[in-house]
Amino acid sequence: MWAYEKRLQYPINIKSKDLRMAKLLVTQYGGSNGELAAALRYLNQRYTMPDDKGRALLTDIGTEELAHVEMIGTMISQLMANASLEEIKRAGLDAHYAEHKKGLYPTDSNGVPFTVAYFATTGDPIADLTEDIAAEQKARAVYENLINLTNDPDILGPLLWLRQREVVHFNRFNELLEEYRKKGY
Amino acid sequence: MNYDFYDNVNMMKQEIPFNQNSFNATDFAGMSNNFDPNNTTSNYSGFNVLNGSATFQNEKNTLNLFDSYEGYLKGNAFKNEYIPYKDYKVAKLNINSEKEEMLINIGEYSFMMHDINLYLDVHPDDQNALRKFIEYRNKVNELITNYERKYGPIGVKGNINNNIPFEWENTSWPWVK
Numbered sequence: 001m002w003a004y005e006k007r008l009q010y011p012i013n014i015k016s017k018d019l020r021m022a023k024l025l026v027t028q029y030g031g032s033n034g035e036l037a038a039a040l041r042y043l044n045q046r047y048t049m050p051d052d053k054g055r056a057l058l059t060d061i062g063t064e065e066l067a068h069v070e071m072i073g074t075m076i077s078q079l080m081a082n083a084s085l086e087e088i089k090r091a092g093l094d095a096h097y098a099e100h101k102k103g104l105y106p107t108d109s110n111g112v113p114f115t116v117a118y119f120a121t122t123g124d125p126i127a128d129l130t131e132d133i134a135a136e137q138k139a140r141a142v143y144e145n146l147i148n149l150t151n152d153p154d155i156l157g158p159l160l161w162l163r164q165r166e167v168v169h170f171n172r173f174n175e176l177l178e179e180y181r182k183k184g185y
Numbered sequence: 186m187n188y189d190f191y192d193n194v195n196m197m198k199q200e201i202p203f204n205q206n207s208f209n210a211t212d213f214a215g216m217s218n219n220f221d222p223n224n225t226t227s228n229y230s231g232f233n234v235l236n237g238s239a240t241f242q243n244e245k246n247t248l249n250l251f252d253s254y255e256g257y258l259k260g261n262a263f264k265n266e267y268i269p270y271k272d273y274k275v276a277k278l279n280i281n282s283e284k285e286e287m288l289i290n291i292g293e294y295s296f297m298m299h300d301i302n303l304y305l306d307v308h309p310d311d312q313n314a315l316r317k318f319i320e321y322r323n324k325v326n327e328l329i330t331n332y333e334r335k336y337g338p339i340g341v342k343g344n345i346n347n348n349i350p351f352e353w354e355n356t357s358w359p360w361v362k
Contacts, residue, residue, distance in 0.1 A: 157276030164260030
């Protein structure tokens with residue numbers, strides 16, 4: 001069971017239209033290292049965690065990732081707000097427009113649609129947690145790439161914040177993996 | 186609401202115009218980030234790559250939390266885990282209304298509660314962490330009650346008034362500016 005809270009985990013208020021960044025940022029929505037992949041990865045893997053620590057951690061981090069999906073979606077929608085058809089064409093978003101108008105659609109920054117093949121569920125807690133640890137590092141790296149591509153403080157603030165969350169999740173997964181190794185799972 | 190960036194920690198302490206109760210000077214004075222990029226044995230995660238074994242800072246240190254507002258702005262509740270990117274500064278939030286301020290306060294305490302929650306998931310026997318978790322949870326509940334009375338529901342199970350139109354629907358949705 002989930003309950004929605006009518007608030008963002010961290011505030012977003014993007015004032016400047018930036019279709020180029022919207023096009024790039026979408027990779028953290030529907031790309032292989034994006035937030036949707038993270039949420040589904042953890043929420044799927046939790047069913048075969050061997051004890052309550054794993055069940056709790058994957059549920060709670062998976063839930064937080066859903067809040068990050070919402071943050072990225074909010075950023076993209078605000079970056080695209082009030083864009084004219086001419087601006088959409090100029091930014092190379094006309095292919096997106098043809099299929100989705102201004103709707104959000106989970107793809108990576110190259111337009112490749114989201115697929116569950118982006119994550120694994122092996123049923124082996126060591127293998128799954130090792131994947132989760134790698135996923136957090138890859139997401140951190142992608143956030144850093146995106147940070148390098150903008151100087152808009154309205155975009156940088158949330159991206160720096162989301163990047164830091166990957167750092168924390170990485171540490172928690174690492175701690176759990178180490179414990180599971182010791183326990184011989 | 187808009188962003189600006191702190192040049193240093195002292196600025197951060199001085200320029201928070203609201204929620205004065207939520208931080209105190211001693212927390213900020215002790216604020217530091219133990220990450221040393223030149224020290225390969227205490228690199229990115231506390232994961233010691235050189236000898237192939239993992240050692241974690243939390244096993245060596247007691248819970249070392251940022252003040253709640255600082256932790257929230259940084260996106261990390263734990264002083265010994267915070268790793269900034271390059272020389273980017275911590276974004277500060279410039280608040281334009283009481284409603285924004287109340288939402289940020291809910292965000293701040295919910296954030297600390299949640300980060301300690303994740304920590305407790307892996308360290309369920311840490312009494313100190315549990316005490317902090319309960320402290321932040323109580324604060325969150327209080328702030329949400331206050332906000333909902335004034336500005337409408339945060340959760341559909343929260344305080345929704347008896348009048349039509351349905352208040353859950355017609356109070357602001359977070360992605361809409």
